[in-house]
Amino acid sequence: MFGNVKRIIAIVxxxxxxxxxxxxxxxxxxGSSAEIEYVTQQVIVDGSTGNDTQTGNNNNxxxxxxxxxxxxxxxxxxxxxxxxxxxxxxxxxxxxTIKFAATIDPKNDESGPVVEAFEKxxxxxxxxxxxxxxxxxxxxxxxxxxxxxPDIARSNGDFPMAxxxxxxxxxxxxxxxxxxxxxxxxxxxxxxxxPYLCDTxxxxxxxxxxxxxxxxxxxxxxxxxxxxxxxAGKWTWDAYFEIARKVKATLGTEAGCSFISRxxxxxxxxxxxxELDNGTxxxxxxxxxxxxxxxxxxxxWKEGLISWESVGDFSQNKxxxxxxxxWSLKKTGFFKDFNWNDIGYYYLPKNDVSDKNYPTTCFLRGxxxxxxxxxxxxxxxxxxxxxxxxxxxxxxxxISEEAETFFFxxxxxxxxxxxxxxxxxxxxQELAGFNYMDEIWAVMGYDPAQIPAKMSSISGLIDKxxxxxxxxxxxxxxxx
Numbered sequence: 001m002f003g004n005v006k007r008i009i010a011i012v013x014x015x016x017x018x019x020x021x022x023x024x025x026x027x028x029x030x031g032s033s034a035e036i037e038y039v040t041q042q043v044i045v046d047g048s049t050g051n052d053t054q055t056g057n058n059n060n061x062x063x064x065x066x067x068x069x070x071x072x073x074x075x076x077x078x079x080x081x082x083x084x085x086x087x088x089x090x091x092x093x094x095x096x097t098i099k100f101a102a103t104i105d106p107k108n109d110e111s112g113p114v115v116e117a118f119e120k121x122x123x124x125x126x127x128x129x130x131x132x133x134x135x136x137x138x139x140x141x142x143x144x145x146x147x148x149x150p151d152i153a154r155s156n157g158d159f160p161m162a163x164x165x166x167x168x169x170x171x172x173x174x175x176x177x178x179x180x181x182x183x184x185x186x187x188x189x190x191x192x193x194x195p196y197l198c199d200t201x202x203x204x205x206x207x208x209x210x211x212x213x214x215x216x217x218x219x220x221x222x223x224x225x226x227x228x229x230x231x232a233g234k235w236t237w238d239a240y241f242e243i244a245r246k247v248k249a250t251l252g253t254e255a256g257c258s259f260i261s262r263x264x265x266x267x268x269x270x271x272x273x274x275e276l277d278n279g280t281x282x283x284x285x286x287x288x289x290x291x292x293x294x295x296x297x298x299x300x301w302k303e304g305l306i307s308w309e310s311v312g313d314f315s316q317n318k319x320x321x322x323x324x325x326x327w328s329l330k331k332t333g334f335f336k337d338f339n340w341n342d343i344g345y346y347y348l349p350k351n352d353v354s355d356k357n358y359p360t361t362c363f364l365r366g367x368x369x370x371x372x373x374x375x376x377x378x379x380x381x382x383x384x385x386x387x388x389x390x391x392x393x394x395x396x397x398x399i400s401e402e403a404e405t406f407f408f409x410x411x412x413x414x415x416x417x418x419x420x421x422x423x424x425x426x427x428x429q430e431l432a433g434f435n436y437m438d439e440i441w442a443v444m445g446y447d448p449a450q451i452p453a454k455m456s457s458i459s460g461l462i463d464k465x466x467x468x469x470x471x472x473x474x475x476x477x478x479x480x
Contacts, residue, residue, distance in 0.1 A: 085380055086173045093378040094123035099150040100382070101140060101370070103133040114392060118385045124378050140165040140370060149372035151379040155197055157363040157424040159189070160281075160469055161431050163476040166368045168194035172380030180388060184415030185366050191279050191477040197366025200387040204394070206411040208362035209260070209268050210326050211240070212335075213344045217320040218243065221250035226321075226346035233353055237269065237296055240321065240349045244305040247320035255307035257300075258314065260324040262441050263423040267361040268323055268348050269293030273436060273462060274422040274469065281422075281469040283462045285455050292351070294455060298448040311335075323348065326410060329403040331396065340399040345406060360413045363421035431472060432465035 083089050105128050106115040115126050129150045131139055137158060143149050144165060155162035168191075176186060176195070182203070186195040199206075211226055218225060223243045229235040244256030259265050266272060271293040272284030284290055300306055311334045313319045327333045329345060347358035367383055369376050385391060398404035422428065426437040439461065443454045 084175075085178070085377075085384060086175045088173050088377055088381065090122045090124075090381050093375070093381060096375050096378045097125040097127055098152065098375045098378045098382055099127045099129050100152045101129045101131045101136075101143075101150040101154070103131050103136070105130065110392065110397070111386065114386060117391065118382060121385075122381060124381065126382065137161055137165060144370065144372050147372065149370045149374070151370060151373040151375050152367060152383065153370045154365070154367050156365050157421065158427045159197075159364045159422070160473045161428055162368070163191075163196065163473050165370055166196050167371045167373070167376075168192075168196055168477075169198055169369060169380075170194050171373070171376035172369055172383070173377050174198065174380050174384070180384065184418070188276070188364070188415065188420070189366060191473060196477075197364075197368045198383060198387070199366050200389065202389045202408060202411070203387055204389055204392060204397075205365060206326075206362070207365060208326050208360060208411060208413070209264055209323050209348055210328075210410060211321060211346045211348060212314070212324050212328055213243070213321040213346075214314065214317065214319075215342050215344050217247055217251070217317060218344075221246040221320060223247065223320070225344060226349070227344075229349075230346070235346075235349050236353055237349045237351065241300045241303075241305055243321050244300070244319070245303070248305060251318065251320075253313075253318045254304065255313070256305050256319055256321070258307040258310035258319055258322045260310050260322065261425065262308075262444065263421065263426070263437065264323065264361065265297050265444070266290060266293050266440070267419050267421055267423075268359055269296060270351055270359050270419060272419060272422065273440065274432075274466060276420065276422065279473070281466040281473075283459060283466055285459045285462050289351070291452050291455060294443060295448050295451045297444055298446060298451055301444060302448065326407055329398055329407050331399055333399075335399075343399065345403065347410060357414075357417050359419065360417050361419045361421065363424035428469075431468060433468050434461045434465060436462070436465065 078084050081089075082091065106112040106126075119125060129143075136156075140150070140153055141164060153162070153165055155166070174181065176183075180200050182199040182201050185197055185199040189195050189197040213226065215225075221243075223246050224232075224239075226235055226239075229239045240257065246256070248254075248256035259268070263273075266284075269289070269292070271287065271290035273290075275282050275284040275287075297306075307313045307319055310319075310322045310324060314322050315335060315338060324334065328335055335343065348361070350358060367387065369379060373379060394404065398407060423436060423440070426435075429435055429437060439458045443451065443458070446454050
């Protein structure tokens with residue numbers, strides 16, 4: 001599943017957006033269920049209402065370029081006739097201004113030099129529209145309604161709510177077949193034949209769950225490392241909790257391991273609350289793997305192996321192993337003040353030793369065009385440069401050269417093995433119509449033997465949440 005490709009690239013700090021429901025929807029709660037009242041706004045985009053309906057040159061096959069180190073092939077290129085993307089000539093857009101709804105000004109992070117180089121190269125000015133990460137969808141919806149839409153937005157864990165402020169990428173005139181683009185993202189976010197979010201191969205903003213461990217503590221507890229378990233063909237969740245058990249006994253602490261988030265438990269074990277396939281959300285609680293993962297967790301929870309103070313307890317040497325975001329491998333990550341030489345890292349454990357691949361989990365993050373964008377083509381030119389990892393200097397990004405290599409090997413995943421967080425931090429609870437985070441956590445606290453019955457008891461709520469998601473995406477993509 002993972003390519004053995006080392007990429008010399010860079011990072012902009014991974015940003016966690018605390019998102020609330022976009023202003024174009026209203027949720028009315030009635031007990032444990034909900035009705036969704038859609039208050040649609042007429043947004044004119046290229047002479048149409050809501051979104052551009054032209055059919056793009058879409059290729060949904062997984063692929064992409066190997067990003068260079070040391071001059072190897074990779075990155076965006078310009079054709080001999082000066083055109084890029086789908087026959088776009090950047091000279092036609094010199095002097096234009098694009099608006100980028102950003103939660104961090106590039107002047108204050110590693111993307112600053114990339115933006116500056118873009119402006120000099122193409123003569124297109126980038127205006128940063130400072131956005132509130134805690135209120136992103138509402139802000140964008142308000143600007144769109146007022147006729148003052150930015151050109152570029154980023155969806156960060158709020159999918160499918162982002163469909164309220166996005167139009168399809170067709171108006172950007174991207175060449176969907178170009179090697180720089182991550183074809184999996186196109187496929188995942190295609191509705192009505194057109195993709196809504198883009199990403200590039202090897203993007204420095206990619207995020208997924210990995211395992212981090214304290215080398216000294218594991219050695220003190222006489223534990224095998226994840227790598228050693230894997231070499232023996234035994235790197236499973238049973239091994240993970242065995243490490244936690246030994247660490248807890250050795251340190252005399254309240255727990256031995258942790259997870260960065262409770263919703264991440266299910267995803268890390270290959271399960272989901274909401275699943276998306278071919279543009280339709282379905283109930284993940286009806287899958288056997290969801291029951292197995294929740295039961296496995298409940299057993300470890302009942303034994304007292306799990307802490308929820310993952311960052312603090314790991315930093316204070318109270319636990320030995322955690323699941324966390326790959327951002328932790330960066331110098332700006334959770335453990336920037338930790339002794340990096342004492343941090344080990346590896347892939348998530350398998351559910352069963354016979355599994356072909358490691359679990360691969362991440363929350364959906366992509367870039368797109370705002371509804372009502374004034375300069376969609378110039379925005380497409382910008383995204384092609386801004387998201388190209390080859391335009392970044394990564395010398396000081398990761399905690400070590402080895403961590404950098406691991407990061408880009410781990411994020412070189414196949415989309416058929418990807419388990420996306422549609423419950424990431426509960427951002428879409430209002431749209432789902434019920435507080436699924438509390439419901440999930442309540443199930444986790446039950447005796448393992450009661451897990452199947454408790455999961456079944458809230459399955460109807462998840463069905464309603466899926467219906468709300470599906471109704472929302474259809475209405476906001478012009479499919480009905």
